[in-house]
Amino acid sequence: MKYFIDTANLNQIKEAHDLGILDGVTTNPSLMAKEGIKGESAVNKHYQTICEIVEGGDVSAEVTTVDFKSIVKQGKKLAALAKNIVVKVPMIPDGVQAIKWFTDNGILTNCTLIFSAGKAMLAAKAGAAYVSPFIGRIDDSGWDGIELIEQISHIFTIQQIDSQILAASIRSSLHIIKCSEAGDNVCTCPLESIIGLTKHPLTDIGLAKFMEDAKKFA
Ligand code: G3P
Numbered sequence: 001m002k003y004f005i006d007t008a009n010l011n012q013i014k015e016a017h018d019l020g021i022l023d024g025v026t027t028n029p030s031l032m033a034k035e036g037i038k039g040e041s042a043v044n045k046h047y048q049t050i051c052e053i054v055e056g057g058d059v060s061a062e063v064t065t066v067d068f069k070s071i072v073k074q075g076k077k078l079a080a081l082a083k084n085i086v087v088k089v090p091m092i093p094d095g096v097q098a099i100k101w102f103t104d105n106g107i108l109t110n111c112t113l114i115f116s117a118g119k120a121m122l123a124a125k126a127g128a129a130y131v132s133p134f135i136g137r138i139d140d141s142g143w144d145g146i147e148l149i150e151q152i153s154h155i156f157t158i159q160q161i162d163s164q165i166l167a168a169s170i171r172s173s174l175h176i177i178k179c180s181e182a183g184d185n186v187c188t189c190p191l192e193s194i195i196g197l198t199k200h201p202l203t204d205i206g207l208a209k210f211m212e213d214a215k216k217f218a
Contacts, residue, residue: 051082062088103127136169153183
């Protein structure tokens with residue numbers, strides 16, 4: 001499974017990249033706004049900086065338009081910013097049409113805001129490189145996000161669909177493990193959920209003991 005970080009914060013992207021396990025980055029308009037990035041040229045520059053940090057890993061840059069022509073126009077500009085930009089497109093009818101256009105024109109896409117298997121299937125049919133189910137938001141609504149990953153994974157396997165399942169809206173380290181079990185291809189995570197995978201009290205207790213004993217033969 002690949003590990004992406006779900007943030008537009010450069011320090012967090014660098015920290016995850018320095019771990020040596022980072023495969024890519026996803027952003028969205030809310031995450032960009034959180035960093036206080038304003039205006040098209042600042043946004044574009046920010047994407048380029050992210051693309052440089054991850055050295056070729058896929059970076060999802062989301063369109064902020066909702067009709068076919070505008071999505072295509074904006075997506076083309078985003079794709080031209082760097083070789084590793086993946087255009088993130090919402091799962092709406094115009095988005096599906098735009099994903100097909102991007103696919104036919106050699107531009108990779110990540111179809112976002114997926115909350116059902118049907119949406120994932122149609123995004124894949126249009127040629128999305130990634131389909132992004134929002135598992136945390138599904139859990140928040142009383143459904144089971146991991147069950148959706150299992151269902152999409154099953155469908156994509158039996159139908160031999162190449163699109164990668166990119167689990168988004170990850171809320172915990174356990175989500176990452178459960179996604180992996182469910183056949184997910186990529187998890188895009190907050191930094192703390194990635195770091196959480198390194199944590200266990202018995203590791204801390206064991207390490208303290210080893211460090212103490214190491215002094216005995218230093
Ligand atoms: O990138 C989209 C997704 O990860 C959003 O997460 O926590 O706002 O539901 P969240």
